[in-house]
Amino acid sequence: MIEIKGLAKTFRVHQKEPGLKGSVRALFRRKWIEKHALRGVDFNVSEGEIVGLVGANGAGKTTLVKIAAGIIHPSGGSVRVLGHVPFARENEFRRQIALIMGQKAQLWWDLPASDCFLLLREIYQVPKKAFDERLAFLAATLGVEAHLKVQVRRLSLGERMKMELIAALLHEPRVVFLDEPTIGLDLTAQKAIRKFLLEYRAVRRPAMILTSHYMEDIERLCERIVILREGGVVYDGPLRDVAGLARHKIVTARLSGASAAVSAMKPGDDAARHFAGLGAGRSEVLEATEDTLKIKARQEEAPAVAAALLTQLTGASLAVVDLNIEREDIGTVIEAMIRGGAVGARA
Amino acid sequence: MRLWLHVLSLELRKIVTYRVDFWFRFVGTLLANVVVAYFLWSAVFARTGATAIRGFTFEALILYYVLAPLAENVARPVDGGAIAEEIYSGGLTKFLVYPASFFRFKYVAHVAGAAMAIVQLAFVLGGYALWHGIPAEVPLTFWTVALGVGFALCAGILNYLIGAAVDQVAFWADRVWSLNVMVMFITRILGGSLLPLAMFPENLQTVVKWTPFPYLIAFPVQAMMGQIRLADLPQAFLVMGLWCGALLLANRALWKAGSLKYTGVGI
Numbered sequence: 257m258i259e260i261k262g263l264a265k266t267f268r269v270h271q272k273e274p275g276l277k278g279s280v281r282a283l284f285r286r287k288w289i290e291k292h293a294l295r296g297v298d299f300n301v302s303e304g305e306i307v308g309l310v311g312a313n314g315a316g317k318t319t320l321v322k323i324a325a326g327i328i329h330p331s332g333g334s335v336r337v338l339g340h341v342p343f344a345r346e347n348e349f350r351r352q353i354a355l356i357m358g359q360k361a362q363l364w365w366d367l368p369a370s371d372c373f374l375l376l377r378e379i380y381q382v383p384k385k386a387f388d389e390r391l392a393f394l395a396a397t398l399g400v401e402a403h404l405k406v407q408v409r410r411l412s413l414g415e416r417m418k419m420e421l422i423a424a425l426l427h428e429p430r431v432v433f434l435d436e437p438t439i440g441l442d443l444t445a446q447k448a449i450r451k452f453l454l455e456y457r458a459v460r461r462p463a464m465i466l467t468s469h470y471m472e473d474i475e476r477l478c479e480r481i482v483i484l485r486e487g488g489v490v491y492d493g494p495l496r497d498v499a500g501l502a503r504h505k506i507v508t509a510r511l512s513g514a515s516a517a518v519s520a521m522k523p524g525d526d527a528a529r530h531f532a533g534l535g536a537g538r539s540e541v542l543e544a545t546e547d548t549l550k551i552k553a554r555q556e557e558a559p560a561v562a563a564a565l566l567t568q569l570t571g572a573s574l575a576v577v578d579l580n581i582e583r584e585d586i587g588t589v590i591e592a593m594i595r596g597g598a599v600g601a602r603a
Numbered sequence: 604m605r606l607w608l609h610v611l612s613l614e615l616r617k618i619v620t621y622r623v624d625f626w627f628r629f630v631g632t633l634l635a636n637v638v639v640a641y642f643l644w645s646a647v648f649a650r651t652g653a654t655a656i657r658g659f660t661f662e663a664l665i666l667y668y669v670l671a672p673l674a675e676n677v678a679r680p681v682d683g684g685a686i687a688e689e690i691y692s693g694g695l696t697k698f699l700v701y702p703a704s705f706f707r708f709k710y711v712a713h714v715a716g717a718a719m720a721i722v723q724l725a726f727v728l729g730g731y732a733l734w735h736g737i738p739a740e741v742p743l744t745f746w747t748v749a750l751g752v753g754f755a756l757c758a759g760i761l762n763y764l765i766g767a768a769v770d771q772v773a774f775w776a777d778r779v780w781s782l783n784v785m786v787m788f789i790t791r792i793l794g795g796s797l798l799p800l801a802m803f804p805e806n807l808q809t810v811v812k813w814t815p816f817p818y819l820i821a822f823p824v825q826a827m828m829g830q831i832r833l834a835d836l837p838q839a840f841l842v843m844g845l846w847c848g849a850l851l852l853a854n855r856a857l858w859k860a861g862s863l864k865y866t867g868v869g870i
Contacts, residue, residue: 267866327699327867347702355700362697366617375613378606379701 257431257463258301258324262333265294265319265487293319295487296333303430304461306453308468308478308495312594315484317467318357321433324465325355337431351380354424358436362420363408369419370404373426380427387426394422397452414445421449425456434466438473450476471587483593491593495586501593502584505558506542509549509565510578517569518544527551531564552584606703607711614715629723632672636796640668657801662738664799667824669731670751671796673724674823677755679762679790680716683783685709686770691777696867706767706854713763721752742829751827754839758818761843762790764850765815771854774861795821812838815846 270286272278294316301307309317322328324335326342326349335342340349356362363372377387395401398418403411411419417437424432434453438446450473457464468474474481474495481498483491491498511518521530521544528534530541539553539561549569553561558581569576618625648661659667686709689695698705728748737743769786773779791797793816800808800821811817818839825831 322696322867325700327696328865329863345699350700350702353700355696357696360693360696362700364613366620367613371613371616375609378609379703 257303257338258465259336260300260320260324260333261298261335263294263297263320263323263330263335264292264332265316265323265328266331267291267293292487294323294330294333297484297487297489299482299489299492301463301465303463304457305480306457306464306466306478308466308474308481309484310467310474310481310590310594311484315594316487317484318435320484321355321435321465321467325353325433326350327355351427352429353431353433354427354429355433356420356424356435356437358417358439361408361416363416363423365409366407368405368407369400369411369422372408372419372423373404376423376426382427390426390428391422394425397455398422398448414441417441417445417449421452428460430462432462432464434464434468436468437466438468438470446470446472453477471590474590475586481590483590485594485596490596498586498589498593499583502589503555503592504552504584505555506582506584507551507553507558507561507565508580508582509569509576511547511549511569511574512577513574515569515574518546518549518574521549527553527561527564531561531568534560534564607707610708610711611715611718614712615718618715618719625719629672629676629720632676633669633727636672637665637668641665657799659799659801660738660740663741663828666731666738666741666743666828667799669727670824670827671820673720673727674751674755674827675791675794675796675820676720677717677724677752678758678819678823679766680720680759681713681766683766683769683786684780685712686767687773687779687783690770690773690861690865693867695865709767710763713759717756717759724752743827744829747829748827750831751823751825754818754826755823757840757843758823761815761847761850762819764847764854765790768850768853768857771857771861774857774864790816790819793817794819795824813842815843818843 267290268288269291270282270288272282272286293314297316297320299307309320311317319328323330324337324342326337326345329343338349338352340346342349363369364375367375373387373391376382377384382390395404398421400415400418400422403415403419406415408416408419421437437453438449441449453464454477456462466473466477478495480493481491481495482489491501517530521541523541523543525541525544526537527539527541528536535557538557539551541549542552543550549565551561551565562579562581565579566576644661644664647656654660656664689698689705695705698708731737765786766783769779769782772782776782793811793814795817800811800817803811822831822839
């Protein structure tokens, strides 16, 4: 449903020196630089699939979504959504897509949400019966029936976001672009929106692209992720496989008793400083308290760390009562991939 | 069509919602215009001792200044800059996603403003006629007012196209407020809002008649005051038609080039 090939976008932005002097100078002479927001991005999204687009600020996520929705023009490459070129903005294309931007209100600020929805019914030519049914379903699922007649600008952020979701889905789009849909929302609202999106996906099977800085959104909603770094794809594959790309394991020991050796450890210490037989720079203390010692170690070093904990910590005054070795959580691995510090093989 | 009627109804509701702004904007412009004109022309007539200047008696001139902001409000109901603001703030994004024309949305907002301006015109003109009376030398009737309003509505299309072209400069310049203010001043000067066109030198009048500006204010006012002859209409519509055509082409070209520049960023 979404085919992206060699997509590139370069912005020309002007740079201004700080201060009044810089501002005055910029009036006469401006320094322009080229910013490559996307560099040859390729990926596809199929029906019923939610693809998580992950990356640091400025990695190109929103730019990609805007190009795929037909808002901005690409500098190179091609995009086809439902067989259409988005930037041509044919009505047939626009009737089948929706764009939700968490950072930007799309509803009419001065109108009650219900008036906005009626207007959208006319824009998308949704038959009255279908409109009434969909609105009732969406409002009930998101729990906002009581706020439909309130002016949009008077709604809380969470309520507004739910209204934005309803507005975007009333015409039952086949492709949905979600750009940080849970930004700034409290945990309850985030959960409600995630649950709603999963239900919607199960029933309507749209193709969705989701960008979010919240790992929880990605982990709960996406089976597949695309990681962008500096405008390029560094990973495109199943989310579950990301765990396999972890370079580190976390060794956690639960302790009983007191030990001067543990008290001397501080987060960030090289574990080799405290345990004999470990390679320098291969493991790091994450946490050292009275009852817990947590060490991050390279995959191959983890057994040696575990053995060292068991043999070297256990003594007259201290016992290891539990030992656990686990993979780094997906969020940490993704974060490392975003920064460029972890395995970045493209699936 | 149903969509645009719906949008029109929403826009009308929006205008009425902010009724303080609705009346202040209007009353402010009207009072400023009439009070300044009254004192200025009182002094001119007193000093020269004339009973009429360029065909206008003092009473007819004051009526002209009452009608000028009313006609201007019908032809130019929305302050310039609405389209530029959408481009600058990134608000244009939502319109690009909808399967409907952005420019029609904005034009319908313009029509809603014009409809409210006609209501204001009826109130003010009716009130003025009852309170002060219409000068005997001015052949103002219901039909001349209807002709003037109809003409102002046509001129509104021209005004909308001028505003849209100026606003689209925001694709390159971000902020075009100053440009809009300049266009507003030029419109008011050459449109006959500050001074009736009859007061201009003959040569200038001939040139100005080939620009779009007199048709936005002076022409509708003169039509209401019964000063337009049938013979004047063909040239008026020809000039307006030519300008509309040229502005349509300019708007299309600006949109084609400007939307390539649009980044959708904003506050």
